[in-house]
Amino acid sequence: MREWSPHSYEKISIFSDYLQQFAVAAGSATNRVYIDAFGGDTVNVLRGSGRTFAGSAEIALAIEPPFSHLRFFELKAGRAAALRRLIASDPRRASVIEGDCNSTMAGVLAGLPVQAPTFAFLDPDGMELNWSTIRMLADHKRRYANETGKSKVEMWVLFSSAGIVRVLGSNRQLALEKGFPEKIARLYGAWGPWERVWEAKLDGEISGGDAKKAYLFLYMDRLASLGYRHLLVRPIENSRNELFAMVFVTDHPAGASIMKWAVERDRAIPEPGTLFDAVESRPPYEDLHTGWRESFPIELPEWEELG
C-alpha cells in the first residue's frame, strides 16, 4: 500500500483521461503499446482519507480498446510481485520486468513492434530516470517514423525540479563527496548548464525560484533536442510548495490536443477531511519554455554530452 497526496491523485486522474483517449485515437491500429517504466504499487491510498484509487498499471490494463502490449517495469521486488498478480489473468499481452528500467529497457524495446502507436509513462519518485532511457525510447521508432511520416514513441514524464534542488543541496562539498552531480548528469545526459545554475544559486547570483525554473526548462531543452513536434509542460506544486512538472512530448497534433484537454479540464481533486469532492477549474496551458533563456538572469554554457 502506498499513500499519496492530492497532487499525485490529480496526476493519475489526468493520466487516466489521456490514456483512454490515446487508445481511442489509435483504435484502428493492429497493435497499441503501453510502457510503464515506473510501475509502482497496486494499492494506492489518498493520504489522510483512507480512500483508495487505481495506479497506472491497473488503469492501463482496463483501457478499451485494449493495449496489445503492456510492459510494467518496477525496481522493488514486492511491488513487482504485486504487479505480476495484477496481470495474472492477462499473461499474453502484459508482462512485468523487475529491476532498474534504465538497464532493462533496451531488451524490452527490442521485442516490441515499431509500427504500433506507443505511449510511455515515465513516473519516477525522484532522480531515477536516466537520459539514456529517454533517448532510447525516442529512438525506438525513429527510423520507422521518419520513413512513413508516423509518430515516434509518445512520452509523459514526471520531472521534479524540487528533487534536484534537494539532491544538490546548499553544501557543495557534501554533494561532491556523495557523487550527486554525477546523478544529475545522468538525468540530463550532459554536464554544463545545470552546473552553472547550481553554482549561481550557491553563490547567491540567482534565487532558489530561478534555479528551480531553470532546472525544468533545461530538461525541456533536452527533450526539445530529441526532435518532437509538440512539447507541453504543466508545472505543479505539491502541498510543500515544491515544483514538479508534467512534461509531454509527441509528434502527433491529436496527442497534443488530447493532453491539453486532459490537463485543462475541470477536475475534482479529493482533499482529506472533506465530505464532498469539489470540482475545480484548471488554467489553460501556457508556453513557458520558448525564449526562457533570454529572460534568465545569467548566461548558460553549452551542453557537454555524457560519453
Ligand SMILES: C[S@@+](CC[C@H](N)C(=O)[O-])C[C@H]1O[C@@H](n2cnc3c(N)ncnc32)[C@H](O)[C@@H]1O
Ligand atoms: C511514483 S511511483 C510510480 C507510480 C505509478 N506510475 C502509478 O501512477 O501508480 C515510482 C515507482 O518506481 C519504482 N522505481 C524507482 N526506481 C526505479 C527504477 N530505476 N526502475 C524501475 N522502477 C523504479 C519505485 O519503486 C516506485 O514504485
